[in-house]
Amino acid sequence: MLSKQEIKFIKSLSQKKYREENSMFVAEGEKLVTEILSSHFEVVKTFYRDEIGEENMSRISLLSSPSPVLAVVKIPEYTEVPAPDNSKLALALDSVRDPGNLGTIVRIADWFGIDTIYASEDTVDLYNPKCVQATMGAISRVRVFYTELSEFLSIHHDKTDIYGTFLGAPSIYEAKLGKGGIIVMGNESDGISKSIGKLVTKKIMIPPYPADSARGESLNVAISTAVVCAEFRRPSGGPLQK
Amino acid sequence: MLSKQEIKFIKSLSQKKYREENSMFVAEGEKLVTEILSSHFEVVKTFYRDEIGEENMSRISLLSSPSPVLAVVKIPEYTEVPAPDNSKLALALDSVRDPGNLGTIVRIADWFGIDTIYASEDTVDLYNPKCVQATMGAISRVRVFYTELSEFLSIHHDKTDIYGTFLGAPSIYEAKLGKGGIIVMGNESDGISKSIGKLVTKKIMIPPYPADSARGESLNVAISTAVVCAEFRRPSGGPLQK
Structure with a gap:
């Protein structure tokens, strides 16, 4: 299930301030979430429409038409900016x-x-x-x-x-x-x-x-x-x- | 000045149905309207913020931030689809x-x-x-x-x-x-x-x-x-x- 607090938290990630505070962002859609799950990104939690229901999905979605899946993802931290490589x-x-x-x-x-x-x-x-x-x-x-x-x-x-x-x-x-x-x-x-x-x-x-x-x-x-x-x-x- | 009817009419042109019925469309912004005025398009009427006031401008504008000028323009009618020219x-x-x-x-x-x-x-x-x-x-x-x-x-x-x-x-x-x-x-x-x-x-x-x-x-x-x-x-x- 989905708590009120969770809904509020996910919605807050539409704002840069809260993304920075929590070092997390939101990704939606089957293709996008699948690619993120199989990448170096660390996924904090995924929400599937089939599990939480359509109404809950539209409560947390930042899209005008909610998709079947939404992921809350850690923003990767880079310790330094890599020097350019002139062969690339x-x-x-x-x-x-x-x-x-x-x-x-x-x-x-x-x-x-x-x-x-x-x-x-x-x-x-x-x-x-x-x-x-x-x-x-x-x-x-x-x-x-x-x-x-x-x-x-x-x-x-x-x-x-x-x-x-x-x-x-x-x-x-x-x-x-x-x-x-x-x-x-x-x-x-x-x-x-x-x-x-x-x-x-x-x-x-x-x-x-x-x-x-x-x-x-x-x-x-x-x-x-x-x-x-x-x-x-x-x-x-x-x-x-x- | 601007009548209620005019406002309603211009707003209606955001919908295809009314554009087709009236054969007119709306263009906004100084650059866009200037280019349209100097083209083959037939401009029906232009509205300038300086003349009608900011409030009226935001009443007729289809943009989230209204620009200084809005034009109602005739949709050109093409009598036939030109055959392709293989040199172009x-x-x-x-x-x-x-x-x-x-x-x-x-x-x-x-x-x-x-x-x-x-x-x-x-x-x-x-x-x-x-x-x-x-x-x-x-x-x-x-x-x-x-x-x-x-x-x-x-x-x-x-x-x-x-x-x-x-x-x-x-x-x-x-x-x-x-x-x-x-x-x-x-x-x-x-x-x-x-x-x-x-x-x-x-x-x-x-x-x-x-x-x-x-x-x-x-x-x-x-x-x-x-x-x-x-x-x-x-x-x-x-x-x-x-």
């Missing part, structure tokens, strides 16, 4: 604010074999329920490290290539992309901040089509992340096309 | 259900110079307010034609290349992509339907990294659209990389 790709997020965007970026990172994301301290919380759901399970394979990003990048930018997208920069189709480095993605409205922009050693751009056409609007941050990652993962010397 | 790229959407996804796909199409989208009749309505907002203005440059998609594609698949993403298909990095054709994107949960899958003449796939890694989850439909469009728009013979 990593992402860095400079103030990404929308939980759906962060979750989608985690999912993209997973697809393209990127297991490390560095996030500025003002990036939205990974354990926000909307973000957890949007990762579709990738949260169990990709690690997000919150850190003072400009300090972190300034320590490492001598040894690691730091990529970032800027209007007017060389096209990603023509730029020389390495096997590794850090790809910085910026805030939804303001892009990459000035202090972090200075640390970007390789500026690149996703060209519109035709390349010389004027575009008032740029692509959404998650969309840009996907296009840039796909280009990095493109094998060299693919067939000439068209 | 177009998209076809097979039952895309989420308005945010459709809006984002319209924005991606605009970025990559695609001005025509064919949509199955069960694809979410383009004039859904969430969709209009997600286009960020691209709705004024990209035309979406609702049609019986499998019939449409079966008429044209002899003369036009029809691409679609399928697990296990040749990688987009290795497939021969033409200058034109129709790229079919499928439903959020079920992908491309069987009847439309049969009409796809060129099956392709966005490979995960590493390419032989197992992935339970695929990419979101808008993300996939962006990666595929970027690869189509990649100039041939870019520099060898890595």
Whole structure:
């Protein structure tokens, strides 16, 4: 059964304050919970609709339509932020604010074999329920490290290539992309901040089509992340096309 | 000023039924309304916060935080669905259900110079307010034609290349992509339907990294659209990389 106190506790985890206090978060849905159960995450408790009933499930669910299973999960504690490895790709997020965007970026990172994301301290919380759901399970394979990003990048930018997208920069189709480095993605409205922009050693751009056409609007941050990652993962010397 | 009737009318346009009855939709936000005003769309009336006051603005707004301007716009009527032009790229959407996804796909199409989208009749309505907002203005440059998609594609698949993403298909990095054709994107949960899958003449796939890694989850439909469009728009013979 389910006590009033339990219901109140689980509901409280929709707020960052209580997630931090208790070092726990909520994951819902069969696929997501299954992936979390088979990962390094420590699951505190799972609740199944078949056991607690539909009414109780909708009492604890943070979703508009409750799913058959909900898990309360320990937030993993990382003792240190790992130094970047220049033979591997990593992402860095400079103030990404929308939980759906962060979750989608985690999912993209997973697809393209990127297991490390560095996030500025003002990036939205990974354990926000909307973000957890949007990762579709990738949260169990990709690690997000919150850190003072400009300090972190300034320590490492001598040894690691730091990529970032800027209007007017060389096209990603023509730029020389390495096997590794850090790809910085910026805030939804303001892009990459000035202090972090200075640390970007390789500026690149996703060209519109035709390349010389004027575009008032740029692509959404998650969309840009996907296009840039796909280009990095493109094998060299693919067939000439068209 | 603003009459009670006007408020009721504008609010009613959040529902498809009333949009269809009146052949009008709502667009909000300075950027979006500016782009619509300078496009082929016929604007019925605009409302500015400075003129009608903040309280009235929040009465008519369909957004959680009202913007400085709202426009009521005529839904353009297309007398026929244009035949595909095999020298140009177009998209076809097979039952895309989420308005945010459709809006984002319209924005991606605009970025990559695609001005025509064919949509199955069960694809979410383009004039859904969430969709209009997600286009960020691209709705004024990209035309979406609702049609019986499998019939449409079966008429044209002899003369036009029809691409679609399928697990296990040749990688987009290795497939021969033409200058034109129709790229079919499928439903959020079920992908491309069987009847439309049969009409796809060129099956392709966005490979995960590493390419032989197992992935339970695929990419979101808008993300996939962006990666595929970027690869189509990649100039041939870019520099060898890595």
